[in-house]
Amino acid sequence: MNAEPQHIPPTLPSTFIEPTLLSMSETIGDIVMHCVMQLDTHIDEALLKRAVRLSMDAEPIVGCTYVEGWWRGHWRRRTDLDTLTLVQVQHTEDPTETLQTFMAAPLDGRHQPMVDILVLRQSTHDVICLKIDHLIVDAGGIKDYVYMLFDLYRALQAGNTPHITPNIDGNRELDQLLKHLPLKWPGWHLFWHRTIKDIRQFFLPLRSWHANLPRRPREQRRYAIRVIEPPLFRKLKRYGKQHGATVNDVIVSAYFRALYAFLQPKKRVPLRMMNTVDLRRYLPTRQTGALCNNSLFSYLNIGYDIGDSFEDTLGKVNSFMQTLKQEYIGLGDLAILPKALRVMPHALSRKLSKYAFVLVTKLYPPAMTNMGQIDTTQLSFHGGAVENAFLTASILYPPGILLGISGFGEQLTVTSGFCETAISREQIDKLIDLFIQELDSLTIPDTSSVETT
Numbered sequence: 001m002n003a004e005p006q007h008i009p010p011t012l013p014s015t016f017i018e019p020t021l022l023s024m025s026e027t028i029g030d031i032v033m034h035c036v037m038q039l040d041t042h043i044d045e046a047l048l049k050r051a052v053r054l055s056m057d058a059e060p061i062v063g064c065t066y067v068e069g070w071w072r073g074h075w076r077r078r079t080d081l082d083t084l085t086l087v088q089v090q091h092t093e094d095p096t097e098t099l100q101t102f103m104a105a106p107l108d109g110r111h112q113p114m115v116d117i118l119v120l121r122q123s124t125h126d127v128i129c130l131k132i133d134h135l136i137v138d139a140g141g142i143k144d145y146v147y148m149l150f151d152l153y154r155a156l157q158a159g160n161t162p163h164i165t166p167n168i169d170g171n172r173e174l175d176q177l178l179k180h181l182p183l184k185w186p187g188w189h190l191f192w193h194r195t196i197k198d199i200r201q202f203f204l205p206l207r208s209w210h211a212n213l214p215r216r217p218r219e220q221r222r223y224a225i226r227v228i229e230p231p232l233f234r235k236l237k238r239y240g241k242q243h244g245a246t247v248n249d250v251i252v253s254a255y256f257r258a259l260y261a262f263l264q265p266k267k268r269v270p271l272r273m274m275n276t277v278d279l280r281r282y283l284p285t286r287q288t289g290a291l292c293n294n295s296l297f298s299y300l301n302i303g304y305d306i307g308d309s310f311e312d313t314l315g316k317v318n319s320f321m322q323t324l325k326q327e328y329i330g331l332g333d334l335a336i337l338p339k340a341l342r343v344m345p346h347a348l349s350r351k352l353s354k355y356a357f358v359l360v361t362k363l364y365p366p367a368m369t370n371m372g373q374i375d376t377t378q379l380s381f382h383g384g385a386v387e388n389a390f391l392t393a394s395i396l397y398p399p400g401i402l403l404g405i406s407g408f409g410e411q412l413t414v415t416s417g418f419c420e421t422a423i424s425r426e427q428i429d430k431l432i433d434l435f436i437q438e439l440d441s442l443t444i445p446d447t448s449s450v451e452t453t
Helices: 018-027 045-058 096-104 139-157 176-180 187-203 230-242 247-263 310-326 337-343 346-363 425-440
Strands: 011-013 032-039 064-067 074-077 087-091 115-121 126-133 221-228 272-278 295-301 367-374 384-392 402-408 411-419
Touching: 018 346, 032 139, 045 087, 045 115, 045 139, 096 115, 096 126, 096 221, 126 139, 139 272, 139 367, 139 384, 187 272, 187 295, 221 230, 221 384, 221 425, 230 247, 230 411, 230 425, 247 272, 247 310, 247 367, 247 425, 295 310, 367 384, 384 402, 384 411, 402 425, 411 425
Parallel strands: 087 115, 272 367, 367 402
Antiparallel strands: 011 074, 032 126, 032 384, 064 074, 115 126, 221 411, 272 295, 402 411
């Protein structure tokens, strides 16, 4: 094992967002995330286990359980870290069903380890699935954790004993970015303007399109997974560039049109969508003080008309996104949320947030989370590399629908977690088919000379 690390205290402070995330796990979705990686060889499971254990000293929050309290919750350091089974290896030539079963299993950081890893061993290579609790990380955080894990693995491969300095004092708060913003007049004016507009975009008028799904038990959890291959990705880039839009704008537009065909909303129903925003965009180095959640939402509302053509929809989305980006996109909730939750007892915060989520469930529009690119350069090791990797978002409970997008090189992976007790696999496949068809239909010739991101 490693040399004894710097003293790690038995408890660590919580952040103001954890009660809200716990309430979300009981009402909105399972708050479990995954990173799935296909290697070109076999991993050394003994070194991987050591790397995972070391990661729990490097980022002590990973080696904790969450303890709720009346006034404040806190993180309690586990005392059984050296005896936990954190990496499982299963031999199989058809990993699909085993992967589905592992991914669908719940993970509750109040009782279970924060990280669980399954290695699916095939004759020539491994598929690794890393499961982590959303209580401690968002999409940006899970990528940071995976990069750290590979750093530790490479060091162990080289025969080195990593020197671990536990990140005890790193800032995990959601609003750590505020000190980096020019929040003086007119900055504060724009900040509050964003808050007011987000509330209006989400609530007014009090109608929303959503899947008419039955409220059945949240069982038979599954993931639909689809790959957008490099030729189509390059076409999306070329198409977006020709129309002065980003790849994300093109993807959001395709999802809007797919949802419109899938849900067939009534007239005069506003076409809304919730999107996640990685708040690391506001940090000078895009790095948080520690592993944490640092994402919030933006609320798109393109009116009542989807438009006759894809170009019409893209024009609406691009115009809306340009306005959002000029007015502190994603920060609307930060004007009120931190102040309210920091003075509120944990138990009251849990009750109020759970009640609020239940109350507005019928208003929740479809959602999309673009989890960004996975850095291919950070997922290599001696004698092998990761050939493909993707992230999954959480499984949403009915009537929620969430599409997750993540990138690896020039390949995108589309995922959606759902409960088959409420919506069938065929229905989810139909929605993703409609989404892919919208992208396929774009009339731009493929070119291999376009730069990659």
